[in-house]
Amino acid sequence: MIGLSGINQLDPVQVLEPDRFLGAVADDQTVIGGADSYSSWLAVPGGNRVPHAAVTHVGVLPTHARRGIARGLITAQFEDFARRGEVVATLRASEATIYGRFGYAVASSAVSISVRTARGALLTGVADPGPVTLIDDHHDGPGLVRTIYQDARWAGAVHRTDGWWSLRATQRERDSAPHYLVTFAQEEVDIGYASYRPADPSHWFSSAHREVIVDDFVAHSDAAYLALVRHLLTLDLVDIVTFESRPIDDPLPTLLIDRRAATVGAQHDETWLRLIDVQAALSARAYGPGRPVIIAVTDPLLGANNATFEISAESVRRVEHEPELTVDVRGLAASYLGGTPWTHLALAGLASEHAVGAANAADQLFGTERLPFSGTTF
Numbered sequence: 001m002i003g004l005s006g007i008n009q010l011d012p013v014q015v016l017e018p019d020r021f022l023g024a025v026a027d028d029q030t031v032i033g034g035a036d037s038y039s040s041w042l043a044v045p046g047g048n049r050v051p052h053a054a055v056t057h058v059g060v061l062p063t064h065a066r067r068g069i070a071r072g073l074i075t076a077q078f079e080d081f082a083r084r085g086e087v088v089a090t091l092r093a094s095e096a097t098i099y100g101r102f103g104y105a106v107a108s109s110a111v112s113i114s115v116r117t118a119r120g121a122l123l124t125g126v127a128d129p130g131p132v133t134l135i136d137d138h139h140d141g142p143g144l145v146r147t148i149y150q151d152a153r154w155a156g157a158v159h160r161t162d163g164w165w166s167l168r169a170t171q172r173e174r175d176s177a178p179h180y181l182v183t184f185a186q187e188e189v190d191i192g193y194a195s196y197r198p199a200d201p202s203h204w205f206s207s208a209h210r211e212v213i214v215d216d217f218v219a220h221s222d223a224a225y226l227a228l229v230r231h232l233l234t235l236d237l238v239d240i241v242t243f244e245s246r247p248i249d250d251p252l253p254t255l256l257i258d259r260r261a262a263t264v265g266a267q268h269d270e271t272w273l274r275l276i277d278v279q280a281a282l283s284a285r286a287y288g289p290g291r292p293v294i295i296a297v298t299d300p301l302l303g304a305n306n307a308t309f310e311i312s313a314e315s316v317r318r319v320e321h322e323p324e325l326t327v328d329v330r331g332l333a334a335s336y337l338g339g340t341p342w343t344h345l346a347l348a349g350l351a352s353e354h355a356v357g358a359a360n361a362a363d364q365l366f367g368t369e370r371l372p373f374s375g376t377t378f
C-alpha cells in the first residue's frame with residue numbers, strides 16, 4: 001500500500017479521490033482508523049473490464065487495534081462499493097493473514113527475474129520484430145506511457161488513475177537515478193514500452209555488477225515483448241538486467257540459450273481480490289470449453305451473493321439445482337482470474353465437491369492461457 005508520507009508534497013486531490021475515504025472517529029473526534037479506495041477497472045479473462053474499487057490506506061491506530069474497527073471499515077466499504085455498482089475490489093496486502101476473513105483471496109502472483117547478460121543470449125529461433133525507440137522520459141514519456149497502458153486488457157490488469165500517475169511522477173522526481181524509456185511500434189502505433197534505470201549510478205563505471213532495474217514493462221503483443229526484451233538484454237556496459245515484477249509464467253527463461261542465466265525470484269502474492277457482485281463478475285469473464293458446472297457460492301458478509309450458478313462457456317445463470325461444488329466467496333475469488341485451480345481449492349477445503357469430477361470440470365472452464373498478473377501497485 002502507498003503510505004501517506006508519499007503524498008505529503010502533493011495536493012491530496014491529485015492523488016486521493018474525493019468521497020471515497022472512510023474514517024473511524026473516537027468520542028473525542030480523534031481519527032483512529034481509515035480505509036480508502038479509487039474508482040478503477042479490472043481486466044478479466046477474455047478482455048472485458050469490470051468496475052473495480054482499488055483499496056488502499058487501510059489502517060487502525062495500534063492503541064485501538066482488535067476492537068472490530070477494521071471490520072467495520074471494510075464492511076462499510078463493501079456496502080459503498082455495491083452502491084456504486086463496483087463488481088470487484090482488490091488490494092495489495094501488507095499482512096497475509098488479515099483479509100481472508102473478509103472474503104479477499106490471492107488472485108494473482110508475481111516474481112522478479114534477473115538475467116546475467118554475459119550468458120543471456122537469446123535462442124537463434126527467437127524472432128527479431130525490429131528496433132525500439134528511445135524516448136525522452138521527462139518530456140514525452142509520461143503522456144506516452146499512459147496512452148500505451150490504457151489499452152491493457154490482460155487478466156489482472158487494473159486502471160492506473162490520474163492520482164497513480166501523479167504519485168509516480170513525484171516519486172521519480174525524488175529519485176536521483178536517471179530513468180530511460182523505450183517503446184515499440186507496429187504500423188506506427190506504439191504497442192509496448194519498458195522503463196528502466198541503473199541500480200547504482202554513482203559507482204557505475206567502477207562496479208563489476210552493473211545492474212539495470214526494469215520497473216515498468218508493458219507489451220500488448222508477442223512482437224512488442226520480444227523487441228523490448230531483446231533491447232534490454234543487449235544494453236552495453238550492463239551486467240545484470242532485473243525485471244522487478246513479472247508473471248510467474250513469464251516465458252523469458254525459455255528464450256535463453258543458457259536458462260541458468262536467468263534467476264527467478266521467490267513467488268509473492270500480488271492481487272488480493274474480493275467479489276462484490278458475484279453474478280456480475282461471473283458473467284463478465286470468458287470461459288474455456290467444457291461441460292457446464294453447477295456451483296453454490298456462500299458469502300457471510302454480502303447476502304446477495306449467496307446463490308447457486310450454472311456456469312458454461314456460453315452463459316452464467318442462477319439456478320435452484322443441487323450444486324456439484326460449493327465454495328465460499330474467498331475460494332471463488334482465488335479462482336476467478338484463473339490463478340488457482342479448483343482442484344487446489346478442494347484440497348485446501350475452500351471448495352467442496354459433491355459430484356465426482358466437478359472440480360476438474362471447473363478447471364476446464366476457469367483455466368486461462370496465461371496466468372493472471374497486474375504489474376501495478378497502489
